[in-house]
Amino acid sequence: MSGNLNNAALNPQNSVVVEACAGSGKTWLLVSRIVRLLLAGARPSDILAITFTRKAAQEMAVRLREWLYLLATAPEGDVRQFLLEREVPRAQIDSLLPRARGLYEAFLTAQPPVTITTFHSWFLQLLRRAPLDAGAAGAAGNSALVEQTATLVSDAWQRYANRLAREPAGNDARALDELFTRIGLESTRNLLRNFMQRRADWWAATAEAGEGGAVEQHLKKLQAEFAVDALADPCGSLLSRADFLSQIQDYEEFLSQGTPTEQKAAVALMAAWDYDTARERFDALCKVLLTSTQTPRVKKPGKAQRERLGAEGEARYLQLHERLCAGAIEALGALRDIEAYTFNAAALTCGAALLDTYQAIKRERQVIDYGDIEWQVYRLLAGDEHAAYVQAKLDARYRHILLDEFQDTNPLQWLTLKAWFTAAAESGSAPTVFLVGDPKQSIYRFRRAESRLFAHAASDLTAMFGAVQLSQDESRRCAPVVIDLVNTLFRAPDCGYGGYGGFTRHTAHDAQKPGRIEVLPLAVNDDDATRDARDTATPTALRNPLLMPLPDKEDQRRAREAEALVAGITRIVGAWQVADGEAGIKRPARYADVLVLVRRRTHLETYERALRQAGIPYLTSRQGGLLDTLEARDITALLAFLIAPYSNLELAHALRSPVFGCSDEDLMALARLDNGTWWERLGACASEPACSATLRRAHELLTPWLAHVGALPVHDQLDRIYFEADVLRRYDAAVAPAARGAVRANLLAYLQRALDNDAGRYPSLHKFINEISELRNNPPEESPAEGTIEAAGDAMNAVRILTVHGAKGLEAPIVWMLDANATPPARGYDALIDWPPDAPAPVHFSLWGRKDELSRAQRVHHAREEDIAAREDLNLLYVAVTRAKQVLIVSGSQRGGEAETWYSRIRHTVLSLNQTTHDEDDGTRALAYGAALASPTPRASDALPLTPAATPDPRMTQPMPTGKRIVTPAGAGLRYGTQFHRVIDRLATETVTATGTGVDAAALRRELALPQTEFDALWRDALLVLGDPQYRRYFDGTQLRRAANEVQLVTEAGENLRIDRLVEFDDNGDREVWVLDYKTGSLDGVTQPLLADYRAQVAAYCTQVARAFPGRPVHGLIIFAGGGNVSVPSCV
């Protein structure tokens, strides 16, 4: 079956859409397709492959290169096999062989090359090709890309606020006040940040509106959508409706005949009219009619009631209740609509103004962000004319476009692509399109990915290019047991996967692969029951905090779950057999085979501690987590102390870190010296004999570091710290072995950060520290990630802990889903956007705060959104589960509430796979499906690898002083000499007196391009020398035979010498040769030792010159431009 699929998918003539399940080998398919295209004669520059991450793009590029290498170098049989596997028709193989052999080099040398890229960098490339007359898009080509925008956003806020402070009575100020009053600062910030993140949708939704009028026009549209009448007063009009009032009266009568509760309600109903305003009356009325969740209070027919009211009376009573409730609910709805509308009016007013400010700031600073790139490119390509220009201007002409991970595409990206296709088709070169993805793995809605686009794009491509639609449901990764789970889990009727997109049954490629699912019981508090009992009783004794820590329920549950994790890993590693590599050879599991997945990265600490305690090595990769790790904070504290030595806490923090390893006793010793900053105290302490060695060491190390601040670049300073304090090795000693790799990686990542800082513009330690503290407050995706395993040096055998999002694209033999009973985070204060996949722009765009405040019109869109979110949560689960090749273990801790969680879904599924019913399960037992992968062999130890035993060459660990600093840098002095010659050269041809010459000084200065002051000095010196009669003979051409400036010679020892002026006199003299050397300043100003140096130098020149002019006397003369000279006696 996969043969058929591949045959169609790889056929270079076809346009193809492949929906490929997790682990089915998408990259294999995509890269194979590129090979087939090249084989079929495509030029490398014809091919454009787009994916979503650089990592994926790199992976493809590497794979492609490897395969082409194989084609070029492997034995013929292998090449044939390779081609057969990729469905090259057997009959063509012979004729294609030579071509296959040559692809590798053709690929490596191609200009332009195959383009394998991400959407963003491709877009950036296109922008660089934007027409110069395309306004903002054209300008974007000049701008630098910023990946971190949090600082820009906060600058925009500040500028916006400053503007409002100047116009406190303006429209914007009122709007912002309204937001502040309604939802407060934090939520306003969140709301508007989310609005700005969705600005492309906003622009798309308001593209029709003219400049400046977007908010107004959009509000008009919302007003119509929400059916809001600006003047309406729903409560007032309801309460002034005569029929409603008479119904109330009737109703009240019924109530007062009823049960005691109903009678009370009657009283309340009457009391409602005591209020002054319609709104208050209405609220009181609602309290009688409706529950707190604003649904009608339940009234049912009943025997007693019927006896009281008669059948007709009862019917009338119930009908009245129903009608009144309907009226109230309707009015409530109308009220909510008005509120939601005014909320939008305020929020969109502020949001749009803030957005304008943000955009303006970026323009000023000539930067663009990802959002701008997408929008600009879309605008560019949506315009017919510009699209044609861009396509013409690119060096490459794409004829084959491959799209990977298509489920992560957003509507704008798709529209942009479509515009591209259309423009290409119109200019007569319609491309083939190969699109692969899996809507089930769409988990990036928060980055605007739209999973529904997949189906839509598939049908579009079929219509445009006759694309073939294929579906690949065979997993090459997962064991049958895991596939069983997937099939049962996602085909469950309550699962929601049937809704749209559907779910087709998966199969496992390797039917023999062993696998196992385990569901552990939920962790509970050990003493929930007992504590509750105590709570009600009077406490006997208060807790003594010195003896007993404050118990925390959540901590306890996590600790329990962590214990289970440790126990599980210990049970498995070294004992269970996993299948390794393509061939599936069995070997005992290692720590590195275990992938621990969590939904969110918060709360990981407890688990990590348990792993440390158990000596299980682990690596956590928290996106954006670097600066929050303790080691990074240590170094930050140290640096912060260096720029502000009065920061006592920072110093104490640094002292306690392994860099110095001070104890609490050390700190107390400093605390005892009651006076001065801690740094001063440390100085005082270090001068005492009683001072501890650690404190003394700290003082010795810190003193020079403080002196270097500002003088050394940050990275160099930090490197010196790492080196002199032996930082890496000290951390190794201080932290548990299990955490070493991670800590080391983080310390190096921090150093790398400093390196990047120094390569940036205008670096300083102060700026670096500021940036670090800003970045720490950034959202995780804009903050540096923790060090990666590669940076740890040796490939460590460690358990990996990742978020599900972070694990996309990864796999492991054993996957542990931790904290699986957690629920997805609540949402709110966001944009509500409805952009159907086939629409050119959103059909709805509004802002909302809380769910119960949505207008009725919004509810429809919101419900759809909730559906999609629920579906996405399932997608996330699908991704998590399908990371497992063989073993999946699920754990979690108990929580209140009844909501379905990943844990409960999996638990039910495993029960049903085991054909046990739900009722038989009390939740306290572990469940399993599939046989354990236990091994008959005795348990192998899987301890931490030791550092490589390579004994270093002793010379390599010791200093090797090499090179020296030159005292007088060559720069200025050398230039003076050179320029002096040029001036003299120029003057030597003119008559010069001490006061003047015929040469135009100003013109000469321009020629030499020298600053005035520098030139003036030169000019003065040159006149002095040339005007001095005693030097006449060395410059007057009539008196000498030959003279040259800046004569260079090279000696036998390989030395290069440069002589200022070499003068040869005539044969009729004594044929002497003079070596002239100019110095600035005057003879009087030169110290004796320096003069001795000068003499020695000139004497050395003379010696060499004498070797070049054998038999001729050589003299040296040092001329001081400021007056005076020294002759160096003949050397011969």
Place this chain on the structure above:
Amino acid sequence: MAGAAREVIGRHHTALPDLRQLVVLIPDLHAAGDVARALRHAAAVPVLLLPRITTLRAWAGEVMLTQPVLGGAAREMLLYRALAARHWFEEQDLWAVCAELAALFDELTRQRVTLAATQAEFSAQLAKVYRASGRRAGTSLDFEAQLVHDLWRAFNQAGGALDAESAYAARLAQLAQDASTPLYVLAPQGWSRAEQAFLERYAERAPVWVLQPDSAAADALSQTLAAAWPHTLDTDLSRRARALHAFHPASVLSARLRIAAAASAENHAQLIDHAVRVRLAAGKRRIAVVVQDRLVARRARALLERAGVLVADEAGWALSTVSAATVIARWLDVAGSGCHHSDLFDLLKSPFIFHDWPRDARESVVQRFEQRVRADNVAAGLENFIALAERHDDAEARQMLLRLQRAARRLERRRAPIAQWLTLLDESLVETGICNTGREGSALQNDAAGEQLLELLARLRDELAGDNLAVTFADWRRWLARALEGAVFRDRSIDSPVVFTFPAATPLRAFDAVIIAGADAAHLPGVETAALFFNQNVRAELGLRTRADNLLEIEASLCSLILNCGDVLVTWQHTHDGEQNLLSPFFERLNALHALAYGTLLDDHELVAQAAASIVEAPRAAARPPTTGQVAPITPNYLILNVISASSYNTLMACPYQFYARHLLRLAQLDDVQELIDKSDYGTAVHAALTAFHRAHPRVSDLPLAQAVQALETATETAFRAAIAANYLARAWLARWKPLIPQYIEWQRAREAASWHFAAGESSKSLVIVTPQGRTLNLRGRIDRVDAGTDGAITVIDYKTQRQEVLRKKVAAPSEDVQLPVYALLWGGPVAAALFLSLEREGIASIDVREDINVLAEETRQRLGVLYDSLHEGAPLPAQGASTVCQYCDMEGLCRRRYWP
């Protein structure tokens, strides 16, 4: 090289040892020394008077022209003017477009390209090459053509000053005209058309010899390289490999070229560091690291310095990245962008400012002042800082700031010509003591980079002196940023056998070892950013250099490196930031050929492992710190204070170690300058408003409702005024509280109706506690509010800006949060009730303790006594916060919780 040298000497042996009458052209001045040595060697004389060994550009530079020459900056300025007048672009894009245009025009000159005579023809030519259907891409294409054509004509028709590239051409013409000395050309490739033309013209008048420096004839090595990098791909790789093997059965490459792949950036730097030191240890004296990846090289240089190996860096850095430039940029931020406190202190802490203040004295003034700024929370504005200094009578800080202010005033103008901006900058630098007009110069003037930077600015000012187009401060700063970005600082103060250099500086040089550092596909050849104008096809059509030309040139320079050095190491990173990386295609091909011909790759795997083990040891040995564990210090009595507050008691409850760090060591997080008040300031402001209100109106019910609301509103506005003046966004806090006022008044009236009346607000109290063992301890605190009821009953109230749910949790475990019991204690007698008053958006609500507050207070007091006694008796203070506590604790750096096993 030796062959070429012999050829030169052979022709001129009669003149030996004096070859001054010859000119030898080399591609880069760095090679001059080696060429000289090679010549002397070939001449076999003890001393050789050298020919002029120079580059063509340097040689031509000596020719004096009669026409004036326009500097690069002046030319860009003219382009700027012309573009600005045409209103095609917005201000902020102009410099970038100018720079690209200038670069394009230079290329056109260098390659002697003449554009089509009319713009229409040029347009048509572009359209043809772009293969764009004229109708659809038309306007933009015409615009591009017009832009280039128009300005090109404008700049080439006018007589007058020559731009640098035209001047070069004119000088070449002059040189060729005056040709008399024999000319040797040791740089056979890379000549532009203008230069080629020169060589041809020169040859008409004087002898010109173009020598192939690497003409190692057809030896095995060059054949190997030719097989790896053939000019055409007509013969496939394996056939070429077989042919090579047939000719040379043994590899000549494997002994002289190795490829080593590192796993990370750090690993990569280690690799380079190790390789250099191994070569030094082996006695090699001229080691070149050809830098492809700057960052890795910088890291490697630091590692080498650990071993005392200094590196001479020929590649240099953009001036904008040196700290000398930082001080100027920061100064302009302070002067021109509102003086943000972080810019101000970055400036004041620079070693380059106020040269006339002794460093120590300056630093202590700055530190003292910085602490004041933090304490008083002044965010920005030079005048605000001056006012602060005045408030605190800090004469020295004031003096510094006034100098900054005087200097900043010089830069206060809307528009000025660039040269004038530069003069103003100069003056302001003198004013701020960044520069010194005196003899000895300032730190900046004595700094190598600073000196080059100031020279650059002086030169530019001079060059632009004649231009009077006024630009805004912002635009001038953009110009300045580009100028500093474009200029390179080279530190020439190091003389070392280890040289970091760049590819163009390597030809003809004799190195003992070469390390090509960073040879991955991203750096070698890397991707060029596309130029703004034209594409490769158009460039080819016009006769400009294309990407393919550049690649050939790179290939040639790699060839020459490999041919000339017997020890080449190529390093790269196979992963980069966790992503897979690709080896440079050049070496990829070399490796593939080698594998096919000789069955082995050139990869060196051992080196990587060796490098990791060859890290230089720290200069001083110290005992390694012990493994971090949970801490529980025992505090000596002298650190224990006999004063405690409700909040420190709470800290002791939450985590004794935190209590120890805060209250016994007395460490606290420094206040950062906050731009905006936070929630705790909000609480303070609301408390202040309420206290003021109640003090003025002890009986709220006596006031009409509206008036009461009004009064509290007024008190609120007063309490928030300062915060809002500092930052408008503080209105958010005001807006949070204001809507609650009517509700609050209502609550208050209801309370008064129940006979509870405001008695005191913010009342400070203290209480002496005698511990079981007879020690005395002072419990202090300020009660937010005390209400009096009938019969002298008392309620103590704590205002809270926390949600009701949070407060309910607190009163559910009343002995854990000691605030209310302590209030009750402080009151000093039995109280009727103690309650939290939640002032939150969800509504005003009072939440009181369920237990008997007086009993609880007594127990709380007793416990405090017991705890205090235990401290004195040496009870340890364990670090044991729950994660909810640790989350907000500043002391984690001390307790080191996350490292506990």
